[in-house]
Each structure stands twice: as structure tokens, then as C-alpha cells.
Amino acid sequence: MRKIVSLISGIVLILLAYYISNEIASSKKTSKVVMNELSKAVYVEKVKNISNPISIKANGKLTSSNRIEIYSEVQGIFKLGGKKFKPGQSYTKGETMIDIDGNEFFASVKATKSELLNLITSVLPDLKLDYKNNFEVWKDYVKEFDINQPITNLPKPLTEKEKFFITGRGIYSLYYKVKNLEERILKYKIEAPFDGSLINTSITQGTLVKFGQKLGEYIDPSMFELEVSVPSQYSNFLKIGKIINYNSVFNKNHTGEIIRINNSIDKSTQTISVFVEFKSKDLKEGMYCEVDIPMKSEDNSYSISRSLLIDNDKIFYVKDDLTLDLITVQTIFFDKKNVIVKGIPDGINILSKQISGAYPGMQVKITN
Known part of the structure; x- marks a missing residue:
């Protein structure tokens, strides 16, 4: 009888142990399924440190580069005719921009020339008597x-x-007076100093032009300067002749170079x-520009989005057990969107997109 009871007890214990082991296994599977269902989906990128160029953005x-203000050095009526003296009007180098009526002044110049001619003619008899070696030269000068x-x-004197x-006899003083007047005649016509166009004007044809009056502004529309401000800590990286690229609002790339640096x-x-x-x-004159000025390259570094940075010196990465952890990095350079950092080992997976509520030890699953 005891043997039968012992046998039955043993069978019951075996069945009970089998049942308990099945329940434990089932519980583990359920826990694993629940954990997988609760894991946060993340996007990651595998780190490969490279040499990253550092540039700063500047605008202006x-x-x-060639801009002149046009002023009148004489007085008279602005003659009609030719191209209209208006903003946007283009001229080629040497082309007449402004022609001022100076007939009255021109007549006075001729009168002074006649005075000089009369003076030279009056001394010819004395030249023939006392300086006959040079008389024929002066005589030909008068004829021509x-x-x-x-x-x-004027003819050069042969002797002191x-x-x-x-x-x-006052010939030299009157001669240079005529030369001065002739130089002034040139100021009644203003010619374009280079190929360019007017950007503003203050007179119209047919009006009286006064001495010293500003007439307009003239520019070369093919050469431009851009003045930008750069933080002084980067001054050692700036060099004359450094190439700067600018992508205009017309989506056309323009190449320039640094020509001056203020000390x-x-x-x-x-x-x-x-x-x-x-x-x-x-x-175009006045166009707003934003340019990238290259500074240097940072070796063994990595560029990430600024949104991934935690407390300015940490980022999340995914460990082998698919949990999150923080790694401390050294920030090198910030721009508007990204930051260049150092201190991330090659080959580890870092978050490529920030997730809300992330914390060290958080269970995740990689989706990309």
C-alpha cells in the first residue's frame, strides 16, 4: 500500500514540476514580447570620423568697386542732344556724358590767344636784330x-x-595763361572714365549747371565689393586672395576673392x-549677399545636427544590447544647423534623429 502511495505522489510531483516549468517559460516569452512591443523605434547612423571643413557665414x-560722383567745375547750360542723362543710362569709356555750353568762355580764350599772337609778333623785329639765329623759328611759329x-x-631759346x-616781354606768362584756359575748356565736356552706367542724377538737359554742383553718380556694373564682418578669433585664417563662393538669388554661382582685410x-x-x-x-548694386568664408579643416571629427547635442557636450548612442547611453564629445564649431564634434569612436551607432523622452538605459529598436 505504501508503495502505491509513494508512486502516486511521485507522479503528482513530476506533473506539478512540468506544469510550473511551462508556466515560467511562457512568462519569459510574454515578457520578451511585451518588452519588444515597448521598445522605441530609432534612426541611427554609423560614425566614420573624417576631416571636416570649417567655414563661417557672413553677409552684407x-x-x-568703381564708383564716382560727378561734379561740375564750370558754369553753363547743359546742352540738349545725345543720350539722356538719366539713371540706368549706359556709356562706354570716353563717350561724352555731359556737354555744357561754354561759347562765351571759348570766345575769351580766343581773345587771349590773339593777345599772345600780337605780343610775339611785336617782338619779331628785336629777335631779328639781336637773336637772328633763332629768328626764323619764331617767325614760323607765328605763321602756324x-x-x-x-x-x-613755344620755341626754345638758344641762349640765356x-x-x-x-x-x-611777358610772353611766357601769357602763354601759360592760355594753356590754363585750354585745360578749363576740357571741363565743359565730361566723358565716361570707364564702361558703366548712371545710378542717379540731379540735373536734366537744358538746365543751368553751376560751378561745384553735383550732377550724378556713375558706377562700373561689372565689379563689386562686399564688406563683411568676421569674428576676430578667426583673423589668423584670413588671407588676401582667398577664394570665396557666393550663390546669388538667381541660383548662379559667383566666385570672388578677398582683396583687403582691415587690421x-x-x-x-x-x-x-x-x-x-x-x-x-x-x-547688382545693393544686392544682399551671404557667403561662406572657409577657415580651416578639422581632422578626425564628425558633423551632427545641433538638435542631437545634450547639455552642449553629450550625445546618445545605441549600445550592443539595444539600449541608449550617453557619450561625452568635444564641440569644435557651430553653424546654424550642425556642429562639428570630436571624441566619438568610429563604428558606433549614434542617433541620427532626436527622440522625445530619451534616457540612458532606454530600450530601443533600430528601424533604418
């Missing part, structure tokens, strides 16, 4: 003298005595002024 407005043409150089004689630091902003020159007829 374009101004023409034309008051309607620019005055030619002849020079004193010519000086004493003075602005006390209020702690920046220095850098001047970049662009040569392009597609650019």
Missing part, C-alpha cells in the same frame, strides 16, 4: 599759329639772354572687416 550688401587750335609749345628777353578690430562687436571682390555683370 554689394557696392560697386591758329587761334582755333590748341596752342603748341634770349630767354630773359622773352620772359621780360583694426571693432571695439563693440569684436569683429574685423573683410572686403571681397566679385566680377560679374549678373550682380
Whole structure:
């Protein structure tokens, strides 16, 4: 009887043990399924450190490299005819932009030339008697003298005595007075100093132009300067001749170069002024520009989105057991969207997109 009871008890214990082991296994499977269902889906990227170029963004407005303000040095009526003196009007180098009526002044110049001619003629008899070796030269000068043409150089005296004689008669002083008046004649016509166009004007044809009056502004529309401010800590990386690229609002790339660097630091902003020159007829005066100025390259570094940075020096990465953890990094350079960091080992998976509520030890699953 005891043997039968012992046998039955043993069978019951075996069945009970089998049942308990099945329940435990089932519980583990359920727990694993629940854990997988609760794991957060994340996007990651595998780190490969490289040499990252560092550049800073700077902006400003374009101004023409060749810009002149036009002023009148004489007085008279602005003649009608030719191209209209209006903003946007283009001229080629040497083309007449402004023609001022100077007939009254021109007549006074001819009168002074006639006075000079009369003076030279009056001394010819003395030259023939006392300086006959040079008489024929002066005589030919008088014959070829034309008051309607620019005055030619006076004959050179052969002796010092002849020079004193010519000086004493006032010929040299009157000659240089004529030369001065002829130079003033040139100011009645203003020619374009280079190919360009007017950007503003203050007079119209037919009006009276006064001495010293500003007439307009003229620019070369193919050469421009861009003045930008750069933090002074990057001054050692700036060099004359460094190439700068600019993508205009017309989606056209323009290449310029640094032509000047101001050695003075602005006390209020702690920046220095850098001047970049662009040569392009597609650019416009006053155009707003934002350029990237290359500084240097940082070796063995990695570029990430600024949104991934935690407390300014940490980022999340995914461990082998698919849990999150933080790694401390060294920040090298910030721009508007990204930050260049160092200290991330090659080959580890870091989050490529930030997730809400992330914490060390959080269970995740990689979806990409």
C-alpha cells in the first residue's frame, strides 16, 4: 500500500514540476514580447570620423568697386542732344556724358590767344636784330599759329639772354595763361572714365549747371565689393586672395576673392572687416549677399545636427544590447544647423534623429 502511495505522489510531483516549468517559460516569452512591443523605434547612423571643413557665414550688401560722383567745375547750360542723362543710362569709356555750353568762355580764350599772337609778333623785329639765329623759328611759329587750335609749345631759346628777353616781354606768362584756359575748356565736356552706367542724377538737359554742383553718380556694373564682418578669433585664417563662393538669388554661382582685410578690430562687436571682390555683370548694386568664408579643416571629427547635442557636450548612442547611453564629445564649431564634434569612436551607432523622452538605459529598436 505504501508503495502505491509513494508512486502516486511521485507522479503528482513530476506533473506539478512540468506544469510550473511551462508556466515560467511562457512568462519569459510574454515578457520578451511585451518588452519588444515597448521598445522605441530609432534612426541611427554609423560614425566614420573624417576631416571636416570649417567655414563661417557672413553677409552684407554689394557696392560697386568703381564708383564716382560727378561734379561740375564750370558754369553753363547743359546742352540738349545725345543720350539722356538719366539713371540706368549706359556709356562706354570716353563717350561724352555731359556737354555744357561754354561759347562765351571759348570766345575769351580766343581773345587771349590773339593777345599772345600780337605780343610775339611785336617782338619779331628785336629777335631779328639781336637773336637772328633763332629768328626764323619764331617767325614760323607765328605763321602756324591758329587761334582755333590748341596752342603748341613755344620755341626754345638758344641762349640765356634770349630767354630773359622773352620772359621780360611777358610772353611766357601769357602763354601759360592760355594753356590754363585750354585745360578749363576740357571741363565743359565730361566723358565716361570707364564702361558703366548712371545710378542717379540731379540735373536734366537744358538746365543751368553751376560751378561745384553735383550732377550724378556713375558706377562700373561689372565689379563689386562686399564688406563683411568676421569674428576676430578667426583673423589668423584670413588671407588676401582667398577664394570665396557666393550663390546669388538667381541660383548662379559667383566666385570672388578677398582683396583687403582691415587690421583694426571693432571695439563693440569684436569683429574685423573683410572686403571681397566679385566680377560679374549678373550682380547688382545693393544686392544682399551671404557667403561662406572657409577657415580651416578639422581632422578626425564628425558633423551632427545641433538638435542631437545634450547639455552642449553629450550625445546618445545605441549600445550592443539595444539600449541608449550617453557619450561625452568635444564641440569644435557651430553653424546654424550642425556642429562639428570630436571624441566619438568610429563604428558606433549614434542617433541620427532626436527622440522625445530619451534616457540612458532606454530600450530601443533600430528601424533604418
